[in-house]
Amino acid sequence: MMEDQEEKGNAENGIGRQKQVKDEYLLQFLDSLDGYLTLLDSLSSTLSQGWLELASARHAMGASRINGALLDLKVHAAATSLKVSEQDVDSMESQPCFTLCKWASSDNGERSSGEEKSLSPQLRHRNNSQLSGIISSPQRQKSLSVFGVLVSPKLRSAQLSFERALETLVEIANLHTTMLSMFEQVHKELENTNG
Amino acid sequence: MANRPQIRTAASALIAMIADEYASSVSRTMQQPYMFDHLLMQVHCWDTVVGFLLAGVGNVDLRRKTNYLIVDSKTTIKQIEDAFKEFTSREDIAIVLISQYVANRIRFLVDSHNKPIPAILEIPSKDHPYDPAQDSVLSRVKNLVSVESVASDRR
Numbered sequence: 001m002m003e004d005q006e007e008k009g010n011a012e013n014g015i016g017r018q019k020q021v022k023d024e025y026l027l028q029f030l031d032s033l034d035g036y037l038t039l040l041d042s043l044s045s046t047l048s049q050g051w052l053e054l055a056s057a058r059h060a061m062g063a064s065r066i067n068g069a070l071l072d073l074k075v076h077a078a079a080t081s082l083k084v085s086e087q088d089v090d091s092m093e094s095q096p097c098f099t100l101c102k103w104a105s106s107d108n109g110e111r112s113s114g115e116e117k118s119l120s121p122q123l124r125h126r127n128n129s130q131l132s133g134i135i136s137s138p139q140r141q142k143s144l145s146v147f148g149v150l151v152s153p154k155l156r157s158a159q160l161s162f163e164r165a166l167e168t169l170v171e172i173a174n175l176h177t178t179m180l181s182m183f184e185q186v187h188k189e190l191e192n193t194n195g
Numbered sequence: 196m197a198n199r200p201q202i203r204t205a206a207s208a209l210i211a212m213i214a215d216e217y218a219s220s221v222s223r224t225m226q227q228p229y230m231f232d233h234l235l236m237q238v239h240c241w242d243t244v245v246g247f248l249l250a251g252v253g254n255v256d257l258r259r260k261t262n263y264l265i266v267d268s269k270t271t272i273k274q275i276e277d278a279f280k281e282f283t284s285r286e287d288i289a290i291v292l293i294s295q296y297v298a299n300r301i302r303f304l305v306d307s308h309n310k311p312i313p314a315i316l317e318i319p320s321k322d323h324p325y326d327p328a329q330d331s332v333l334s335r336v337k338n339l340v341s342v343e344s345v346a347s348d349r350r
Binding site for chain 1: 203204205207208209210241242243244245246247248249250251252253254255256257259261262289290292311312314316318319321324325327332333335336
C-alpha cells in the first residue's frame with residue numbers, strides 16, 4: 001500500500017513537471033511573439049522615416065541624381081553582411097543566430113549584433129556620433145558616392161535610417177527563429193497531450 | 196546529441212531583397228500642386244531597395260547576378276517565383292526580405308518554405324503597410340490555435 005502511494009506521488013510529480021515544461025515553452029513562445037510584433041512596428045516607423053528622408057534628398061538633389069538607373073551593377077561584394085552561427089536550444093535542437101556585420105572592410109569594420117539588445121542605448125549614442133564621423137568611413141562614403149560627390153544631408157540621414165532598419169531586421173530574424181522553434185515545441189506538447 | 200538537424204553556419208552571408216515599387220501612386224498625387232504632395236509624388240520608385248543598398252547590402256557577383264529584385268508593374272509572377280526560389284536555394288544568402296504585398300502574390304511558395312535558413316522576413320512597403328494577419332508565420336500560429344480550440348471543444 002505504501003508502495004502504491006509512493007508510485008502515485010511520483011506520477012503526480014511527473015505530471016506536474018510536464019505541465020511546468022509546457023507552460024515554460026508557451027511563455028517563451030508568447031514572449032517571442034510579442035517581441036516580434038513590437039519590432040515589426042518599430043521597423044515600419046524606421047522605414048517610413050527612411051523613405052521620407054530619401055524623398056527629401058531626391059527633392060533637394062533632383063530626380064535624375066537619385067534614381068534606379070544609377071544602381072551599381074559593377075561586380076562588388078556587399079559591405080554589410082551577416083554572420084550565421086549555431087545556438088543550442090537544448091540537447092536535441094539548435095537554431096541559427098544572425099549577427100550583422102556593418103561596413104566590414106580590411107581598414108575599419110563596425111560590428112552590430114541583433115542579439116546585443118543590452119547595448120542598444122550605446123548603439124543609439126553611437127549612431128548620433130556616427131553622423132559626425134561619417135566622412136571617415138570609406139565603405140559608407142563609397143555607398144553614397146553612387147549618387148555623386150556632394151550629396152544632400154538628407155541622403156546621409158536616409159542611409160542611417162536604413163542602417164537602423166537593418167539592425168532591427170536582424171533582431172527580428174533572431175526572434176523569428178526563436179518563435180518558430182518554440183512554436184514547434186508547443187505544437188509537439190499539444191500533440192503528446194492529445195495523443 | 197545524435198540526429199540533431201544541421202544548421203548551416205557562415206562567416207559572411209548576404210541579405211537578399213524582393214521589393215515592390217509601383218508607379219501607380221504618381222498619377223494620383225500629380226493632380227495636387229502642394230509641396231508635401233510633390234514630395235509624396237517622388238516617394239514612389241526604388242526607394243526600399245535603394246535605401247538598403249545605401250546601407251551596404253548590395254552584392255553583384257561575377258556573373259552580374261544581384262541579390263535583389265525590384266518588382267514593378269511589368270514583373271510577372273513567374274519572375275518573382277524564380278527569384279524567390281533562387282534566393283532561397285543560394286548558400287550565401289541568410290535572410291530574404293520580401294515586401295508583404297509581393298509575398299501575397301507568391302503566398303503558396305512563401306508558406307511552403309520551412310527551412311531555418313534563409314529566414315524569410317515580410318516587410319512593409321510604402322503603399323502597403325504590414326498586416327500581421329497575412330504574415331506567413333503568424334497565420335500558421337493562428338491556424339494552430341483555432342484547430343486546438345475546435346478539438347478541445349469537441350472533447
